Amino acid sequence: MNVIPVVHFLYLAAILFSVGLVGVLTRKNALSVLMGVELMLNAVNINFLAFGKYWGVSSLPGQVFVVFIITIAAAEAAVALAIVISIYRQWRNVNVDEIHNLRG
Amino acid sequence: MTAIVFYAVASIVVLSALMVVTLKNLFHCALFLAVAMFGISGVFLFLGSEFLAAVQVLIYVGAVTILVIFGIMLTRNVMDEKIPARNSQVPLSLLVGASFLFVVLFALYQWVTLPPGPAPAAAPDLMNNLYALGPALILPTNGFAFAFEFVSILLLSALVGAIVIARKDPS
Numbered sequence: 309m310n311v312i313p314v315v316h317f318l319y320l321a322a323i324l325f326s327v328g329l330v331g332v333l334t335r336k337n338a339l340s341v342l343m344g345v346e347l348m349l350n351a352v353n354i355n356f357l358a359f360g361k362y363w364g365v366s367s368l369p370g371q372v373f374v375v376f377i378i379t380i381a382a383a384e385a386a387v388a389l390a391i392v393i394s395i396y397r398q399w400r401n402v403n404v405d406e407i408h409n410l411r412g
Numbered sequence: 413m414t415a416i417v418f419y420a421v422a423s424i425v426v427l428s429a430l431m432v433v434t435l436k437n438l439f440h441c442a443l444f445l446a447v448a449m450f451g452i453s454g455v456f457l458f459l460g461s462e463f464l465a466a467v468q469v470l471i472y473v474g475a476v477t478i479l480v481i482f483g484i485m486l487t488r489n490v491m492d493e494k495i496p497a498r499n500s501q502v503p504l505s506l507l508v509g510a511s512f513l514f515v516v517l518f519a520l521y522q523w524v525t526l527p528p529g530p531a532p533a534a535a536p537d538l539m540n541n542l543y544a545l546g547p548a549l550i551l552p553t554n555g556f557a558f559a560f561e562f563v564s565i566l567l568l569s570a571l572v573g574a575i576v577i578a579r580k581d582p583s
Contacts, residue, residue: 312418312458318520320422320455324429326513331433333505334498339438339483343445346476347429350452353468357459368548371461372556375549378464378471379563383570385476389483390578396487397580405499 317358325351338392338402342385349381418458425451438484446477463542 324347331344353374360370396402428451431444453468549560 312415315520315523316418316422317455317459319517320425322513322516322520323426324452325516326509327426327429327433329512330505330509333508334502335433336499337438339480339487340433340441342483343432343441343480346445346472347432347448350449350468350472353464354452354455354459357456357461357464360461361459368544369556371464371545372548374461374464375467375545376559376563378467379567382471382475383567385479386574387570387577389479390574392483393486393578402487 314358314362317354317361321351321354321358324348324354336403336405338388338395338404341404342388342392345388346381346385349377353377414458418455421451421454421458424448425455439481442477442480442484445480446473449473449477461541463545 328344328347328351331347332341335341335344356370356373356377360368363370392402395407399407401407425448428444428448432441432448435441435444449468449472452472453465456462456465456468548554548556550557
């Protein structure tokens, strides 16, 4: 398991984060934006575990943080889905650039 | 051999992430998200955390992707093929993403030349890893117990809030 340099995991995480970022910035549908956010969160998880492996002595803090991130991501997905459904009921539309009632 | 498997899994993850971002059909996007999450759980295995790999499959493939698919089905008629799936800021977003990626990869490339970190511990085996993670989460002496309780309350309140937000207005 030690044949792969830690920095390759970081490369993978950086690529994944950028792809998720582009998805969040470009997609119209709120659900696509949510999927992009999930990709970014998982990139961060890979980073945490990779640095935990890098420090070597005990990778436990990295794993504990990943547990917290997964929990918060689940909460975020539940609330985001509720908001999407609520918005859809109100406007029959979930495109994030057409819902601008709060714009001044 | 291990390296070949890792790079195959990594390329699967990156390709399906690209599919998630570029495909027009939202349902296909969600399915490719599930593939990407499977691949990421494989990456977790390479990082030596078997428990989190299983949790990743359970939570992301089993719960989050299914939630997203429910959302897609509940807002079905929004997925009109005639409406463009992307907004007008694609070039700017690509510029932002590419420059972020360039900066991070450049920094990592510089970092390669630094000396490697502390020597990794003796190959951690599965059971030691598992037995260590539980106490690390909930023992008060480790400093994570408060965060654990806090995140539990956060999860509970988020679920209650989700129900309240998605509920039909009684009036």
